[in-house]
Amino acid sequence: ETGVTQTPRHLVMGMTNKKSLKCEQHLGHNAMYWYKQSAKKPLELMFVYSLEERVENNSVPSRFSPECPNSSHLFLHLHTLQPEDSALYLCASSQDRGGSGKDTQYFGPGTRLTVL
Amino acid sequence: GQNIDQPTEMTATEGAIVQINCTYQTSGFNGLFWYQQHAGEAPTFLSYNVLDGLEEKGRFSSFLSRSKGYSYLLLKELQMKDSASYLCAVLDSNYQLIWGAGTKLIIKP
Numbered sequence: 676e677t678g679v680t681q682t683p684r685h686l687v688m689g690m691t692n693k694k695s696l697k698c699e700q701h702l703g704h705n706a707m708y709w710y711k712q713s714a715k716k717p718l719e720l721m722f723v724y725s726l727e728e729r730v731e732n733n734s735v736p737s738r739f740s741p742e743c744p745n746s747s748h749l750f751l752h753l754h755t756l757q758p759e760d761s762a763l764y765l766c767a768s769s770q771d772r773g774g775s776g777k778d779t780q781y782f783g784p785g786t787r788l789t790v791l
Numbered sequence: 792g793q794n795i796d797q798p799t800e801m802t803a804t805e806g807a808i809v810q811i812n813c814t815y816q817t818s819g820f821n822g823l824f825w826y827q828q829h830a831g832e833a834p835t836f837l838s839y840n841v842l843d844g845l846e847e848k849g850r851f852s853s854f855l856s857r858s859k860g861y862s863y864l865l866l867k868e869l870q871m872k873d874s875a876s877y878l879c880a881v882l883d884s885n886y887q888l889i890w891g892a893g894t895k896l897i898i899k900p
Contacts, residue, residue: 679833717795717890718834718878731887765833772886774821776841780888782833 678702679783681766687789688756696751696786698766706772707749708780709741712763724749725772756790763787793817795891797879802897803869811864811877811894819884825853825864826878828893834878837864866896874898 679700688694700707709721723731724743738760740752749766767780794816803809815823822841826834840846840855840862852865866873876893883889 715799715892717892718880718888720887723887774841774882774886776822776839778822778882778886778888779824779836779839781836784833 679766679768679781681764681783681786683786684784685787685789687791688753689791690756690758692756693752693754695753696764696766696788698749698751698783700747700749700766700768700781700783702768702770702781704768704770704781705746706769706778707743707746708767708769709749709751710765710767712765712785718765721751723772730772753788756788758790761788761790793881793883793889795879795881795889797877797891797894799892800895800897802899803866805869805871805898805900807869808865808867809869809896811866811879811896813862813864813879813891815860815862815879815881815889815891817881817883817889820857821882821884821886823853823855823862824880824882824888825862826880827875828878829875837877869898871898871900 706725711719722741742750763785765785766783769780771777797813825837828834838853845854850867855862878893879891880888
C-alpha cells in the first residue's frame with residue numbers, strides 16, 4: 676500500500692476529448708508532483724505543488740492543466756492531446772521540499788494513457 | 792546541462808551479487824535516491840544518501856562519493872523478484888529530482 680492512489684489506471688482517448696486524471700495521497704504530505712514516463716526515458720517532471728501552490732512548471736504544453744484544490748488531491752486536466760502524449764503519468768507526494776530527506780517521493784500506481 | 796548516467800541493462804544470476812552504477816553531473820547536490828520499479832508498477836523508494844559512504848539496508852546497500860559524482864546500488868543474494876528497473880535520481884540545488892533513465896536488471900536462475 677503506497678498511500679498514493681491514482682484513477683483511472685488506464686485511459687484511452689481521442690485527440691479531441693477532454694479528460695482528467697486524479698491523484699490522492701493519504702500520507703499527510705505537503706508537496707505533490709506530476710510526472711510523465713515514456714519508455715526508456717528518464718522521468719519527466721511536469722508540475723510541482725507545495726502547500727497547494729504551484730512551484731514548478733517545466734515548460735509543459737498548455738493542453739495539460741494541473742489543479743490542486745487541497746494538499747491531498749491533485750488533478751491533471753487533459754484536452755486536445757497528441758499521440759506523442761501517450762505515456763504513463765505518475766503522481767507522487769513528499770513530506771516537504773527542501774532537503775534533509777523530506778523530499779523522498781512516494782508514487783502512485785500511474786495512469787497508462789493512450790491517445791488515438 | 793544536468794545529466795544522470797546509468798547502464799541500460801544488466802544481467803545477473805539468482806543468489807549472486809550485482810552492483811549498479813550511477814554517475815551524475817548536476818547543478819548542486821542535496822542528496823541521491825535509488826528507486827525500484829517493476830514493470831507496469833510505480834517506482835518504490837529504496838535508499839537516500841546525502842553524505843559520503845555506504846548505507847546498508849538488508850540485502851540492499853547504497854554508496855555515495857560526492858567528490859566523484861558517483862553512486863552505486865549493491866544487491867546481494869539476488870532473488871527472482873529483484874528483476875526490475877532501478878532508477879537513480881539526484882536532488883539538485885532547486886530541490887528538484889533529476890532522474891536517470893533506469894537500469895533494467897534481469898535475474899536468471
